[in-house]
Each structure stands twice: as structure tokens, then as C-alpha cells.
Amino acid sequence: GENVEQHPSTLSVQEGDSAVIKCTYSDSASNYFPWYKQELGKRPQLIIDIRSNVGEKKDQRIAVTLNKTAKHFSLHITETQPEDSAVYFCAASQGSGYSTLTFGKGTMLLVSP
Amino acid sequence: DTGVSQDPRHKITKRGQNVTFRCDPISEHNRLYWYRQTLGQGPEFLTYFQNEAQLEKSRLLSDRFSAERPKGSFSTLEIQRTEQGDSAMYLCASSPPKDTQYFGPGTRLTVL
Numbered sequence: 001g002e003n004v005e006q007h008p009s010t011l012s013v014q015e016g017d018s019a020v021i022k023c024t025y026s027d028s029a030s031n032y033f034p035w036y037k038q039e040l041g042k043r044p045q046l047i048i049d050i051r052s053n054v055g056e057k058k059d060q061r062i063a064v065t066l067n068k069t070a071k072h073f074s075l076h077i078t079e080t081q082p083e084d085s086a087v088y089f090c091a092a093s094q095g096s097g098y099s100t101l102t103f104g105k106g107t108m109l110l111v112s113p
Numbered sequence: 114d115t116g117v118s119q120d121p122r123h124k125i126t127k128r129g130q131n132v133t134f135r136c137d138p139i140s141e142h143n144r145l146y147w148y149r150q151t152l153g154q155g156p157e158f159l160t161y162f163q164n165e166a167q168l169e170k171s172r173l174l175s176d177r178f179s180a181e182r183p184k185g186s187f188s189t190l191e192i193q194r195t196e197q198g199d200s201a202m203y204l205c206a207s208s209p210p211k212d213t214q215y216f217g218p219g220t221r222l223t224v225l
Contacts, residue, residue: 006155034213043117043204043216044156089155100146100169101214103155 002027004092006104013080014112021107023090024072030092033066033073034101039086047088048075080111115139117207117217125223126195133191134220138207145188146214147180148204149173156204156216162188195224 003026013019025033034049050057050064050073057064061080066073077084087108091101118137126132138145143164148156159178161169164185177195182188192199202221206214 004155036216043218046213046215049213091155100158100161100171101156102158105153106155 002030002092002094002102004090004102004104006090006107008107009105010108010110012110012112015080015082017080017111019075019077019080019084019109019111021075021088021090021109022072023074023092023104024070025092025102026071027092027094028068028071029094030102032093033064034091035064035075036089036091036103037086038089038106044089077109080109082111082113085109085111117205117215119203119205119217119220121220122218123221123223125225127225128195128197130195131191131193132195132222133189134203134205134222136188136190136205136207136217138187138205139215140186142207142209142215143185144208144210144214145182146206146208147188147190148206148216150202150204150219151200159190159203192222195222197224200224 006023031052036044037047038044061078063076087106089106090104093099093101120135145162147159150156160180162182177193180190202219204219205217208214
């Protein structure tokens, strides 16, 4: 089955800096890669996703890149703000949401003012 | 609130008791998923429904766990003879066909 590795496990940045979180996956059949943000005690919320037919996707301060050959994808957050502090999870699946997601172990991002 | 809802939000039980959780998906979503999340880990898939049909179950799901979605709307997850290792957050998610999964707030289970 699919295995998703996520790094780093914790990331501390100063407000205004950029943050990058990286994930690798094992199953070449995976073609859908969402990122979720989870604040303490709250539900995971989708922040951005990418499908395997594109290499990059942006939404304001957030971007995701995908390298299918290397089987890795990354989340980039620019101009970080304290409210970006949360745990971020990457995930992979073989369909655009209609099959199960395999999650990474998460990255705790702390943005200091 | 038109999002995914779960009930109860918290459940404390004694080892050996049975517990049941409920998930109400977003109304037009025909796909429903159950995940389990322990501290410091990402959600782990448990089982998946398309309408009322249970299409996939994880090998993690022991025979003490059972899930139903009798009318293709809400779903229940039952754990029989709970063990301390069952303590976790149980998350439900729903999606329309071929689209993103949206998560509920979860039910936090503590087994004493």
C-alpha cells in the first residue's frame, strides 16, 4: 500500500519568513495530493490540493509543487503569520478524493511574532 | 452549520464497554469515510462507504469495530469491548464523487 513520509516534524520560523514542508510517497499510482491544516483540538481543513496532471498550484500565500518522477511534493507558505501556526498534514490517494487518503505524520509549524 | 457533524464530541468509557459514534455528512455527499487519529500522528483510514455500501475496510479495523450507513445518509461506528489502545480521535469525512474530503470535528474517545 501507499506510504507517505513527511519532513520536518517541527518547523519554527519568524513572522514574514517562508516555510517549506516536504512529503514523499511510494505508490506511483497516486495522483491526488491534498494538504490539510489542523489547529489544536479542531478538524483537519483542506488548504490546497494538486492533481498529478499539474506541477504547481498557487493560492495567495500558499503553493504546492509536485515532482511525479521523484515522487515528492512540497507545501510552500510565504510571508508567514502567527495564525499560520498549526499542524500541517500531506496526504496521497489514487483518486481525486474518491479513494482513501494516506496521510503523513504531520509538521508542527510555529510562527513567532 | 452545513459541514460534517459528529456526535458525541467526547466519550469516556471503561475498558470492556461498547461505544457508538455518529457522523452526519454534508447532505449531497455520497461518500463517507472513517479515520482514526492518535496524538502526534496523521489520520489513519478505517473504512469507507459509497451511499449505503461499505466498499473498503482497513486491515487496522479489528472485528470489534463495525460501521454502518443504513440509508446512505448518516453513519455509525461501533466499538465493542473497548480496550485502552482504542483511545484516539475518531474522524469522519465526506465527499461528493471525485472530489475533496471534508472532515468533521471528531469524537475523542478515552478508554479508562
